Amino acid sequence: MAELRGALIGCGFFAVNQMHAWRDIEGASIVAICDRDPERLKVVGDQFGITRRYTDAAALFAGESLDFVDIATTAPSHRPLVEMAARHRVPAICQKPFAPTLADAKAMVTACSDAGVPLMVHENFRWQSPIQAVRAVLDSNEIGTPFFGRISFRSAYDVFSGQPYLATGKRFIIEDLGIHSLDITRFLLGDVSTITTRTARINPNIAGEDVATMLMDHKSGATSVVDCSYATKLATEPFPQTLVEIDGSDGTIRLEQNYRLTVTGRNGTAVSDVSPPLLPWALRPWHNIQESVVAIQKHWVDCLANGTEPATSGADNLRTLALVEAAYAGAASREPVQLDALL
């Protein structure tokens, strides 16, 4: 198969990981880049040897013949850029959060499905190898039917120096980080019927909430708790590890700090190290996230080659984004929120 020709739109902080990953992946390459900031365009273009550079996305679509675009801008620009891709019949990957509102996200899904173009949200946390290892244990039926889950991300890591915009938005941890944890709870325990949420802001120097606790009823009958915090100072900083507890009818799964996986089930107890590999270009502690970027981008190339729907398609991600919207509504009202009413 001929190599897929891709373009990256948005050459900021996180896009550098995506560019490294594209360089590692067979079957696709980035032939052009776009950023409205000429300085970022130069930094990324020079680092990755990309000479075809655009400061305007419309000019990129007009000037290039593309098999896909990888949109790595922040949320406010996602809808116009995805709709532009749909108008040009170019398959699109869009970073999370997919859109500022669920209404925008629904319009983006409709635009792509009407145009017949594939759309994937870059929701990469479920692609982290430790999370995939938990999914594999569930699939093996070692712990029977899950009835409880806890997906936990608690840290005091300074995310604001790399991503200053995170300190200024009215919404913070649920929209930026909790969105990954909510997607993981869906990935492990299935879709959710009801969510109850409490939030707090501990750091006085930011605008949004930096602590959130969410209790969910899953359609399967399981209950889960997603808890996340950027105000939790621990003896050993775990960033950016997601810890997982799942209890099933025949056993338990514990994914603990330092990627230690303990499974107690039908065959007794097994402890393993599910640390992600440290890719040559990766930097600790981000290597866990960086590895998942390669995994999700490979998945996209496979999906385009085979004509299959990405696991985190736009349509799938509406259910994760609905959880974000429901969490904020429930935090404000202090009432449980039904998910089906939003979808």
Ligand code: NAD
């Ligand atoms: P950033 O601000 O560093 O980079 C965004 C870039 O997009 C900037 O260079 C900006 O000039 C450019 N841009 C914005 N609008 C544009 C437009 N209309 N046309 C062309 N260029 C435009 O942001 P970031 O920290 O790299 O985050 C980007 C996205 O990635 C966010 O949605 C963020 O939530 C997400 N993110 C995801 C992960 C993950 O693990 N999946 C991790 C970090 C960030």
Ligand code: 89V
């Ligand atoms: O994954 C993310 O979206 C990042 C971070 C891990 C820092 O929250 O914004």
